[in-house]
Amino acid sequence: MRIDILTLFPEICESPINYSILGRAQKAGLLKLVVTNIRDFSHDSHKKVDDYSYGGGPGMVLRPGPIFEAVESLPSGKVILMTPAGRVFNQTLAKELSGESHLIFVCGHYEGVDERIRKELVDLELSIGDYVLTGGELPALVVTEAVVRLIPGVLGNEESAVHDSFSDHVLDYPHYTRPQEFRGMLVPEVLLSGHHEKIRQWRRKEALLRTLERRPDLLAEVQLSEKEEKLA
16 A cells, blocks of 8 residues: 655654554555655745635635645545544544555645645545644544554454454453452453353453443444343
8 A cells, every 4th residue: 555645744744654553564565655745846935835815814725736736746546635624534434445555645734725625636535533633644644554554464463453442333342461460450250261252252241331331322333132232
C-alpha cells in the first residue's frame, strides 16, 4: 500500500511515521508512506496557500490551486479530506480502506478548504470524532495507523487485529499477564485452566458485559446467540 499525506506542516507527521507499526511496515516493504508539503505547489513568492473567504468572515481558507496540483502530482489514489464535517471514522471503515492500494490524505487547516476541492477532488471526507482540532495531521495519522495495522503481514500475530476492540462491534475482553497474584488481585481461574473452550466463553461473556456497560450502542450491530441475548 502507498499512503500520501499532504500537509502544511510535514514536521508534525515525520516522527510518528518512522516508529512502531508504521515504521516496521515500511521497513518490511508493505507500506510506502510519503509526506508532502502543500506549500511546495504554491506559485506565490512567499509560498502562501490561503486567502480570505469570499463574503467575509473570520479565518483563512486554503486555496484550491496548490492542493489540486499536489494531488495531481501523485499516482492515482483515493483522496481523503480530514474534516470535522466528514463521515465519522470507525473500524469498519478502517477495514474497507485497508483494501485500497493508494490513499491520499489532505490535511485541512485554518477555516478549511475551498469548496471546489471538496466537490471535484475529494473521494471521501473523514472525521475522527465530534470535536475540533487545529489541523488534519493528527487525524490523518490516526486513520493511517488504524488502516495499516490491518494490512496482512504488518502485525506479528494476525489474530491481534481479529480480536481488537470494534473488530466485530464488541469491545475487547480483559487481559491478564504475570504475576498470577499482584497486590492481592488474582488472575481469573478460568484463564489458568488450559480449557480453551471455557476460556473462549469467558472472554466472549466479558467482552459483551464490557460493551453493554461502556458502549451499549454497539450491540445493535451484533448478532447475538440466544444465550448471549439473555446476558445482554
